[in-house]
Amino acid sequence: MQTKRTTFSGYWLPYALLAPQVIITLIFFIWPAGQALYQSVLRQDIFGLRVTFVGLDNFRRLMEDPLYLNSMQMTLVFAVGTTVLSMALALLFAVMVNNMIRSRDSYSTLLVWPYAVAPAIAGVLWWFIFNPSIGILPYMLDMVGYDWNHRRSGTDAMILVIIAAAWKQISYNFIFFLAGLQSVPQSLIEAAAIDGASRAKRFWTIVFPLLSPITFFLLVVNIVYAMFDTFGIIHATTEGGPAQATNILVYKVYRDGFVGLNLGSSAAQSVILMTIVIALTVIQFRYIERRVNY
Amino acid sequence: MAAIVMDNLHKVYAGGVRAVSDIMLDIADGEFVVLVGPSGCGKSTLLRMVAGLETITEGRLTIGDRVVNALEPAERDIAMVFQNYALYPHMSVFNNLAYGLRNRGVLKPEIERRVREAAAMLEIGAFLDRKPRQLSGGQRQRVAMGRALVREPAVFLFDEPLSNLDAKLRVQMRVEIKQLQRRLGTTSLYVTHDQLEAMTMADRLVVLNGGRIEQVGTPMDVYSRPATTFVAGFIGSPAMNMLPASLLRANGNADALSGLPGNADLVGLRPEDIGLDAVAPGGVRLQARLDLLEPAGAETHLHVRLIDGKTRMTVRLSHVPGLTEGADLVLHAPAAALHPFEAESGHRLL
Known part of the structure; x- marks a missing residue:
């Protein structure tokens, strides 16, 4: 493909045009990341008077800390729960909207709305709905004999944050799934119908495999979302509790660093998270093109 | 094997657009009938009504000895070749051919036998393990044909199957489809906008215009005695x-x-x-x-x-x-x- 190439006569203009983006990246991404790396190999004393170089000791301690390992496990449960719930519901909604002829657009618009809600607001919203004293859902659950209390029960708390986090992400997944469904040629589905496949069979043997590139892309995006973008939701609902039950990695960074003021450990945790997100990004870029199975 | 009887078929879309009107047509068992007309004449709609992909607004459609108006496409004992072939892109050629048989619960050795047989007939035996995207246009066309004939249906439906091929391949496939149909003796309904394709392939031609039948007859009949000025202008090149x-x-x-x-x-x-x-x-x-x-x-x-x-x-x-x-x-x-x-x-x- 022929692309038009602009050449600049001087040096300063191209650099000036790039500068805003470069400056933002440097200040808000590279510098903090560098700080985290630097801090992760240091340890401060209680009063903040002395800083010593400890090498990888912060990391070693984390790997031996049962609280940190517990947090990893909780993150896994949370990420898998959020991803599966939001993707499954989004796919269901997308299929239903795709089958509609009229009012498809209005439904799409409504389904996209939650995405515009800030995580903290989403958290508060679900906090109200699930509030053990004044919430509507615990009241209804009580009628069927379930005593909901996410302040006491770790399981309840985990379910709450998963629902709140998934609810927000459904919109995003929905848009992608709907676009994917609309790009499946109608003639394939007709051919399958003539070939004697039932509706369900057509979906699982024809449509779903054709969605696999999108499904894989969303899988990675959702894991990243659940692991890194859900701080606001956790903070507004459970604050990591009860008893560490929803203290996922990204929230623990904040708790240990800014509440507990253990900067070295907190920095080491961010470095671990950084590694995870880099790995996920690499997977995303390397395999997203190749995982197309047709 | 089956005859098709179209008894006063109509198609009106929601919104009142009349796509097909007053279609009376008897297709004999084993006959190769071509529906031909300019784009928008309703020929594809009529074919899709026979396939069961479009509902029939009015009239009665009989395939064999059954009225099929209310039957699902799968229950009509038909197979269809689509213009864009509609091959399942994520399945190998073998699975493309076997899909319809598996859905009908045909036993594994029987599937194997019929797929191999169809593949041999169409000379695609060497590609059975490939995915559709690894095939050329002509090979895909053959796979689409194979998927239709492996089912051994009572009726073949063709929706402009050759229009995506280059001119040379089109002539070649035209001959092959015709020969295949003669050999199998399966009733066939074939849609095209290409009057030459229609003339050369058809046992009988049905010229459609504006959703109505203008003329039905053997290609030579239609050519030598066009019933209307429309048919006269449409059949024959250069036009009359x-x-x-x-x-x-x-x-x-x-x-x-x-x-x-x-x-x-x-x-x-x-x-x-x-x-x-x-x-x-x-x-x-x-x-x-x-x-x-x-x-x-x-x-x-x-x-x-x-x-x-x-x-x-x-x-x-x-x-x-x-x-x-x-x-x-x-x-x-x-x-x-x-x-x-x-x-x-x-x-x-x-």
Whole structure:
């Protein structure tokens, strides 16, 4: 493909045009990341008077800390729960909207709305709905004999944050799934119908495999979302509790660093998270093109 | 094996658009019938109604001894070849062919046997492990055919299956499909907008226009006795010349036209029926000027203008005796080659 190439006569203009983006990246991404790396190999004393170089000791301690390992496990449960719930519901909604002829657009618009809600607001919203004293859902659950209390029960708390986090992400997944469904040629589905496949069979043997590139892309995006973008939701609902039950990695960074003021450990945790997100990004870029199975 | 009976079929879309009207057509068992017409004439809609992909608004459709109006596509015992082939892109060729058989619970060894048999018939045996995207256009077309015939259905439906192929391959596949259909003897309904494809393949042609049948007949019938001016213009290439009878009479051809009905105010002349023979007795004689010569290899198309300076005609000759553009010619056509029409209704007279 022929692309038009602009050449600049001087040096300063191209650099000036790039500068805003470069400056933002440097200040808000590279510098903090560098700080985290630097801090992760240091340890401060209680009063903040002395800083010593400890090498990888912060990391070693984390790997031996049962609280940190517990947090990893909780993150896994949370990420898998959020991803599966939001993707499954989004796919269901997308299929239903795709089958509609009229009012498809209005439904799409409504389904996209939650995405515009800030995580903290989403958290508060679900906090109200699930509030053990004044919430509507615990009241209804009580009628069927379930005593909901996410302040006491770790399981309840985990379910709450998963629902709140998934609810927000459904919109995003929905848009992608709907676009994917609309790009499946109608003639394939007709051919399958003539070939004697039932509706369900057509979906699982024809449509779903054709969605696999999108499904894989969303899988990675959702894991990243659940692991890194859900701080606001956790903070507004459970604050990591009860008893560490929803203290996922990204929230623990904040708790240990800014509440507990253990900067070295907190920095080491961010470095671990950084590694995870880099790995996920690499997977995303390397395999997203190749995982197309047709 | 089955006959198809279309009893007064109608299709009206939600919103009131009439796509297909008053279709009465009997297709005999084993017959190869081609639906032909310009785009938007309802031919594909009619085919899809037979397939069960479009509901039938009114009328009765019988395949074999069953009325199939209310049956799902899968229950109609048909197979269809789509214009874009509609191969399942994530399945190998083998699985593409086997899919319909598996859905019907055919046993594994039987599936294996039938797929191999169909693949051998279409010479795609070497590609069974490949995905559709690894095949050329012609090979994909064969796979699409294979998927239809592996099911051994009572009726084949073809929806412009050759329109995505290049000209050479199209001619080749045309012959192969026709031969295959003869050998299997399966009733076939074939949709195309290409009148040459329609002429060469059909046992019987159905010319559609505006959702209605204009004419049904064998290709030669339709060609030699087009029932309407539309059919006359659509079948045959270059298209039939249509001349006002008054123009012919005014130019000294009143005698030649005397045998035609009095209300024949439009006369059709096929380009291939016109010659340059100035001395032939009888028939129609016209003076014209040669505007453009179009050599097409074995034949040459002459674009001429009659002496009134307005009316254009096309003449098709196999031999051009040293003509140059701008030359004055005398055209001749025998009286038997005249097709009389009534202009207002567009119907053929005689």
